Amino acid sequence: MDGNMSLEEKCERLMNVVVETRKRFGEMCVDYQNKSTLMENKMLNLQVESIANCKIKSKIEIPDLSYEDTIKDMDDFKQEILVREKRIEDLLNKIRSTEKVVVQVKNDTIRQKLEKPINTKAILATVKNKNDV
Template sequence: MDSDEITLEEKCENLMNVVVESRKRFGKIIKPKNQIPNIDVDLMRKEVDDFMADILERKKRVENLKKNLKDAQHIVLQLNKDKIGKKLRQPLSAETMLAVAKNNQLT
């Protein structure tokens, strides 16, 4: 048989036989591109639980910081309004006390 006399069906059949033989021969050697990972469910649950605990702990810290900041702002506002606190923040030297007394008498 000449190659001209081979029909299209015979060519396809020969190619399919070559594919089948090469798969038999090399299929055991070639590994698949994407291997299925072995998933440990207990380990995954533990990691998720640890992650959730970490998130909750950080959320609690942020809430405590917000509360402390609000308390500090409240204290600062009270100190700004406090007359005694203003007097205590002034320097307590004799010269300054005399200068304050003179200013009070002049006004």
């Protein structure tokens, strides 16, 4: 029978075998993928379950803070902030008063006279300018 088959029939028969093999192999791959995914999910669930059942102790013990202690700490912190705000306000007031003194000194006529050079040429030039005006 194989001897009587034409080349086209042989090729077609081989192609059908290839197609059937691919179908079966594809189904096996899909089954394998589904089964491996199912197993991975089961393993993950077991891991999650075992982690959830473990009691983990922390290395550092967390202090038990009572409500009164927390309120006291907050009040102390507020008081500290108020004290610092007061110090800042006092500092600002001192700066403002210092600025006023500086402005007064700059406008002071005696200081202006002291800044002028005291020599005979300067005095004569000042007098001459006053007389010319």
